[in-house]
Amino acid sequence: xxxxxxxxxxxxxxxxxxxxxxxxxxxxxxxxxxxxxxxxxxxxxxxxxxxxxxxxxxxxxxxxxxxxxxxxxxxxxxxxxxxxxxxxxxxxxxxxxxxxxxxxxxxxxxxxxxxxxxxxxxxxxxxxxxxxxxxxxxxxxxxxxxxxxxxxxxxxxxxxxxxxxxxxxxxxxxxxxxxxxxxxxxxxxxxxxxxxxxxxxxxxxxxxxxxxxxxxxxxxxxxxxxxxxxxxxxxxxxxxxxxxxxxxxxxxxxxxxxxxxxxxxxxxxxxxxxxxxxxxxxxxxxxxxxxxxxxxxxxxxxxxxxxxxxxxxxxxxxxxxxxxxxxxxxxxxxxxxxxxxxxxxxxxxxxxxxxxxxxxxxxxxxxxxxxxxxxxxxxxxxxxxxxxxxxxxxxxxxxxxxxxxxxxxxxxxxxxxxxxxxxxxxxxxxxxxxxxxxxxxxxxxxxxxxxxxxxxxxx
Numbered sequence: 222x223x224x225x226x227x228x229x230x231x232x233x234x235x236x237x238x239x240x241x242x243x244x245x246x247x248x249x250x251x252x253x254x255x256x257x258x259x260x261x262x263x264x265x266x267x268x269x270x271x272x273x274x275x276x277x278x279x280x281x282x283x284x285x286x287x288x289x290x291x292x293x294x295x296x297x298x299x300x301x302x303x304x305x306x307x308x309x310x311x312x313x314x315x316x317x318x319x320x321x322x323x324x325x326x327x328x329x330x331x332x333x334x335x336x337x338x339x340x341x342x343x344x345x346x347x348x349x350x351x352x353x354x355x356x357x358x359x360x361x362x363x364x365x366x367x368x369x370x371x372x373x374x375x376x377x378x379x380x381x382x383x384x385x386x387x388x389x390x391x392x393x394x395x396x397x398x399x400x401x402x403x404x405x406x407x408x409x410x411x412x413x414x415x416x417x418x419x420x421x422x423x424x425x426x427x428x429x430x431x432x433x434x435x436x437x438x439x440x441x442x443x444x445x446x447x448x449x450x451x452x453x454x455x456x457x458x459x460x461x462x463x464x465x466x467x468x469x470x471x472x473x474x475x476x477x478x479x480x481x482x483x484x485x486x487x488x489x490x491x492x493x494x495x496x497x498x499x500x501x502x503x504x505x506x507x508x509x510x511x512x513x514x515x516x517x518x519x520x521x522x523x524x525x526x527x528x529x530x531x532x533x534x535x536x537x538x539x540x541x542x543x544x545x546x547x548x549x550x551x552x553x554x555x556x557x558x559x560x561x562x563x564x565x566x567x568x569x570x571x572x573x574x575x576x577x578x579x580x581x582x583x584x585x586x587x588x589x590x591x592x593x594x595x596x597x598x599x600x601x602x603x604x605x606x607x608x609x610x611x612x613x614x615x616x617x618x619x620x621x622x623x624x625x626x627x628x629x630x631x632x633x634x635x636x637x638x639x640x641x642x643x644x645x646x647x648x649x650x651x652x653x654x655x656x657x658x659x660x661x662x663x664x665x666x667x668x669x670x671x672x673x674x675x676x677x678x679x680x
Contacts, residue, residue: 392532414458440489
């Protein structure tokens with residue numbers, strides 16, 4: 222995809238000349254007759270962000286200096302090249318001091334213009350690569366995606382990372398909320414502090430308060446010693462509350478107090494403790510609707526959603542599927558000690574066409590399965606038979622057509638049920654609560670069936 226250059230000039234002839242020159246040099250362009258029009262385009266949801274902005278300084282209403290200031294508020298690393306009339310070197314110097322990348326005198330020399338834009342593009346990419354490397358090293362995982370929605374999510378995550386207010390991360394299962402939470406922590410002033418995760422759906426209700434806030438020795442039967450809760454473990458750092466919508470209402474009130482006052486009271490303790498924790502709450506539920514239905518405290522919702530980000534499902538960022546497949550391919554080739562097994566373009570097209578209800582996590586599992594059973598140096602379309610049918614296909618297709626019809630019906634049904642459970646656990650990376658929801662079961666029922674069918678559960 223060509224780098225995008227915004228051209229901002231109130232003279233139509235100048236806009237035409239600049240876009241022609243840049244287009245001939247291989248850049249995509251968008252031309253605007255005013256600073257306001259350019260800013261409105263940048264602020265449009267899902268719009269593609271420019272790589273470089275080329276702007277005139279002398280424009281009516283909002284001039285180039287004001288545009289430069291507004292652009293730096295939105296993205297301080299966006300290169301802005303200003304055009305000035307000959308003899309206006311003083312204005313150009315002021316623009317450089319204000320953060321412009323370069324300045325050119327009008328009428329701009331074509332070669333000089335092309336070189337300046339090329340240098341700006343390269344400088345921006347170098348900074349992005351360096352920053353991505355630093356963040357990925359801190360997060361411990363690659364951050365893959367170039368779609369407008371994913372880039373907007375990462376941009377917003379890094380903006381809110383600088384602040385310590387609570388953050389609510391919404392998104393379907395498998396959309397990468399955990400990765401975004403790690404990115405926020407790694408990009409924040411708390412990066413040197415602990416990053417602690419607590420799964421609100423994976424703990425019995427009666428133990429949730431003790432796990433979050435700790436308990437004193439003798440607080441209840443079996444409490445033979447004091448216990449440090451997750452809030453205390455996350456002191457001076459970040460606490461990620463996965464599936465916060467599953468938290469019991471009684472514990473929600475105590476969580477609200479911790480957020481409002483920075484204080485917790487361990488179960489059975491006669492004292493309160495001060496904690497300094499930034500909370501990132503993750504959920505696949507619409508907590509506003511849950512609050513309206515009385516299943517979640519409305520005051521807690523507003524406290525958690527000081528900032529609210531939404532991780533888009535994979536079906537809304539299909540441009541990223543090929544990039545994700547390649548990232549997973551490289552990783553699994555290393556982990557499985559495979560030679561450089563490639564994925565055929567037809568397979569990538571087929572995977573891109575699927576609906577992926579389990580999102581990135583399901584795609585990751587699918588790529589692992591394809592590579593694990595690869596027999597040559599290329600994964601071809603025949604390998605797709607090893608994957609569960611697409612979720613967009615009719616439900617009856619999920620039954621294995623090759624099943625041995627001579628087996629008793631009960632055995633065939635159990636084999637099918639075991640396969641569905643294994644696929645659900647794979648797509649949810651072993652998360653029992655998420656797999657149970659995907660199958661329409663309670664967590665206890667899922668565990669019981671796993672024991673009955675000999676399905677291994679991850680710890």
